[in-house]
Amino acid sequence: MDMIIGIDLGTTNSEVAVIRDGRPVVLEEDGDPILPSVVGLDPQGRLLVGKAARNQSMLAPERTVRSIKRKMGEEVTVTLGDKMFTPQEISAIILRTLKQRAETALGHPVKKAVITVPAFFTEGQREATRAAGELAGLEVVRIINEPTAAVLTYDPHPAEMERLLVYDLGGGTFDVSIAQVEQGVVEILASHGDTHLGGDDFDQRLLDFVCDRFQTKHGIDLRESAVARSRLLRAVEDAKKALSFEAVTTIAEEFIAEKNGVPLNMNLEVNRYEYEELIEPLLAKTLLCLDKAMSDAKLQADEIHKVLLVGGATRTPMVHQLLSERLGRPVHAEIEPDLAVAMGAAVQGGLIAGVDVGPVLVDITPHTLGIEALGELDGYMSRHCFSAIIERNTPLPASRTEIYTTAVDGQEGALIRVFQGEDEDTRYNTLVGEFTIEGLADLPAGNQILVRLDLDLSGILKVTASERATGLARHVTIDNATERFRQRQRTDAIDRLEEVFGTAENPIEIGNGESSSTPADALDDQSAERLSPTLRQAIESATTLILKAEKIVAGANPEDAADLLAMLVDLRTAIDNRSEKAIRTISDEVTDLVFYLEDQ
Ligand code: ADP
Numbered sequence: 001m002d003m004i005i006g007i008d009l010g011t012t013n014s015e016v017a018v019i020r021d022g023r024p025v026v027l028e029e030d031g032d033p034i035l036p037s038v039v040g041l042d043p044q045g046r047l048l049v050g051k052a053a054r055n056q057s058m059l060a061p062e063r064t065v066r067s068i069k070r071k072m073g074e075e076v077t078v079t080l081g082d083k084m085f086t087p088q089e090i091s092a093i094i095l096r097t098l099k100q101r102a103e104t105a106l107g108h109p110v111k112k113a114v115i116t117v118p119a120f121f122t123e124g125q126r127e128a129t130r131a132a133g134e135l136a137g138l139e140v141v142r143i144i145n146e147p148t149a150a151v152l153t154y155d156p157h158p159a160e161m162e163r164l165l166v167y168d169l170g171g172g173t174f175d176v177s178i179a180q181v182e183q184g185v186v187e188i189l190a191s192h193g194d195t196h197l198g199g200d201d202f203d204q205r206l207l208d209f210v211c212d213r214f215q216t217k218h219g220i221d222l223r224e225s226a227v228a229r230s231r232l233l234r235a236v237e238d239a240k241k242a243l244s245f246e247a248v249t250t251i252a253e254e255f256i257a258e259k260n261g262v263p264l265n266m267n268l269e270v271n272r273y274e275y276e277e278l279i280e281p282l283l284a285k286t287l288l289c290l291d292k293a294m295s296d297a298k299l300q301a302d303e304i305h306k307v308l309l310v311g312g313a314t315r316t317p318m319v320h321q322l323l324s325e326r327l328g329r330p331v332h333a334e335i336e337p338d339l340a341v342a343m344g345a346a347v348q349g350g351l352i353a354g355v356d357v358g359p360v361l362v363d364i365t366p367h368t369l370g371i372e373a374l375g376e377l378d379g380y381m382s383r384h385c386f387s388a389i390i391e392r393n394t395p396l397p398a399s400r401t402e403i404y405t406t407a408v409d410g411q412e413g414a415l416i417r418v419f420q421g422e423d424e425d426t427r428y429n430t431l432v433g434e435f436t437i438e439g440l441a442d443l444p445a446g447n448q449i450l451v452r453l454d455l456d457l458s459g460i461l462k463v464t465a466s467e468r469a470t471g472l473a474r475h476v477t478i479d480n481a482t483e484r485f486r487q488r489q490r491t492d493a494i495d496r497l498e499e500v501f502g503t504a505e506n507p508i509e510i511g512n513g514e515s516s517s518t519p520a521d522a523l524d525d526q527s528a529e530r531l532s533p534t535l536r537q538a539i540e541s542a543t544t545l546i547l548k549a550e551k552i553v554a555g556a557n558p559e560d561a562a563d564l565l566a567m568l569v570d571l572r573t574a575i576d577n578r579s580e581k582a583i584r585t586i587s588d589e590v591t592d593l594v595f596y597l598e599d600q
C-alpha cells in the first residue's frame with residue numbers, strides 16, 4: 001500500500017506528517033517539526049532551505065525568498081542569485097525538502113501527498129500548488145483546505161453532534177470555518193477568510209511603529225535600507241512573540257544606522273498595550289470574517305460547541321480575548337496550533353490510502369463560481385453581469401449546468417469568461433479563466449449554450465460549453481495562468497530544479513546557467529505590472545470610456561447597440577493585450593459612436 005504524506009505548505013512555516021499506528025505524527029528534523037518556508041542562496045551560491053535560509057535572510061535579503069505562498073498562482077518570477085524562478089518552483093523546493101525529510105524518517109521513497117491550502121485560495125492558486133507538488137516529484141492526490149485539515153485531527157466520534165469553529169491565523173493568511181462533526185462525518189458549513197492577513201502584518205505594523213519612533217528621534221528612515229529593514233523585521237517578530245508571554249519587551253539592535261559617521265543603536269521598549277493598539281484593526285477584520293461565516297452557516301454564537309485555534313499567530317493573547325468576548329465563552333488552544341494542519345493532511349492521506357484513521361470529509365466551496373453574461377446591472381444593460389452557476393458553500397464535489405443563449409442572429413462563437421466572487425458585477429470578482437466556443441450553428445439569436453462547471457474535491461475547476469442544437473459538446477480546459485505554465489514551462493522548470501536542487505544537508509552549487517526572462521521585481525515588491533506612462537494613461541481613459549459606453553448601450557437601437565458592444569469587446573481585448581496602438585484606435589472609434597449616439 002502506498003503511503004500518502006500530509007503537507008502543510010504554509011506562508012511562513014511548513015510541516016510534513018504521516019500516519020503511524022493509526023495516528024498522525026509530524027516528522028522532525030534535528031528535533032524541529034517546523035521548516036520555515038524560506039529558500040535562499042548562501043554566498044557561494046549554494047541552495048539553502050528552511051532555517052538556514054531564514055537565518056541569512058537578515059543579512060542577504062536579496063538572496064532570500066520568503067512568503068512565496070502569497071505569489072502562488074501569479075504569473076511572476078523571483079530572482080535567486082542570477083536565476084529566475086516562478087512561485088511554483090520555489091514552493092517545489094520547499095516541498096521536495098519535506099519529501100526528503102519524510103523519506104529519511106520512513107526509510108523508503110515517498111510518491112504521494114495531500115497538500116493543504118487556505119480555504120480562500122482561488123482555482124489558479126490551487127492549480128499552482130498542485131503544479132509545485134508535481135515539480136517536487138509528488139503525486140498530489142488531494143488538495144484540502146487548511147481548516148478542514150485541522151478539524152480532521154479532532155476527535156471524529158463525539159458522543160453527540162458538535163459544531164466547531166476553526167480560527168486559523170498564520171503568517172500570511174487567515175481563515176475561519178465552521179464545521180459540524182457527527183458520527184464520523186465532518187461537514188464544513190461555511191468558510192471565510194483573507195488571503196492577505198496574518199502575523200506578517202503584525203510584524204509590519206510593529207516595524208512601522210519602531211521606525212517612526214526612530215525617525216522622529218534621529219531623522220533617519222530605517223525602512224529605506226534593505227539590510228536595516230530585514231534586521232528589524234526579525235527583531236520585531238521576536239518582540240511580538242515575547243509580547244505573547246510578557247507585558248513588555250525591548251527591541252535592541254546595535255549599529256542599525258549611521259549619522260555623520262557616528263553609529264546609532266536601536267533601543268526601544270514596547271509594551272503589550274501599545275502593540276495591541278497596533279494590531280487591533282487587523283484582528284477586527286478577522287472578527288468580521290467570523291461574523292460572515294456565522295451568518296452563512298445561520299448560526300448564533302451559542303450554537304458553536306468548540307473553537308479550534310490554528311496558526312502560530314493565535315498565540316497572541318488578544319486573539320483569545322477578542323474571540324472569548326465575541327463568542328461569550330473562554331477560548332483555548334486545544335491542539336498544537338502550528339502542527340494541526342499537517343496532521344490533518346496526513347489523516348486525509350490515510351483515509352485515501354484506506355487506513356482507518358477517522359472521519360469522512362464533506363467539504364464546501366467557499367466562493368461562488370459562474371460566468372459573465374449580458375444582462376441588467378443597476379438598471380443598465382451590461383456585459384459584466386455575473387451569472388452564478390455553483391453557489392458559495394455548495395458541498396464538493398459539485399457539478400452544475402446553466403443554459404445561456406446567443407445574443408445575435410448567426411452568432412458564430414461565444415466568449416466564456418469564468419469568475420469567482422460574490423459581486424453581481426464581474427469586474428469586482430476574480431477572473432478564473434476564459435475560452436471561446438467557436439463554430440456555432442447558423443441560428444437566430446437565442447441559440448442555447450449549456451455551460452457546465454465541475455468542481456472536484458480539491459476545489460479544481462473544469463468548464464465545458466456545449467451547443468444544445470447540434471448536441472456537440474466542446475470540452476474546454478480553462479486556460480489559466482497555471483495551465484499555460486504547465487504546458488510551456490513544466491519541462492523547463494523540472495530541468496532547472498534538477499540543476500539547483502541538492503538535498504537540504506548537501507546542497508549543490510548553482511551554475512551560471514542561462515537566464516532568459518527579464519529581471520524580476522525586488523522580492524518585497526507587489527507584483528504590479530510595470531506599464532509605460534502613456535500605456536497606463538491609454539488604459540485608464542479606455543476604461544472610463546467603456547463605462548460610459550455601457551450606459552449608452554441601454555438606450556441605443558439594437559443595431560447600434562450591437563456595433564458598440566462589438567467594439568467594446570475589441571477594446572477589452574486590446575487592453576488585455578496591452579496594445580497601446582489598438583487601444584487608441586478602437587477608443588477613437590468608440591468615442592465617435594458614443595458622441596453620435598449621445599446626440600440621438
Ligand atoms: P503559516 O501557516 O502562515 O505558515 P504559522 O501557523 O506557522 O504560519 O504561523 C506563523 C506566524 O505565527 C508568524 O507570523 C509567527 O511570527 C507567528 N507566531 C509564532 N509564534 C508566535 C507567538 N508566540 N506569538 C505571536 N505570534 C507567533
Ligand code: MG
Binds near residue numbers: 311
Ligand atoms: Mg498555516
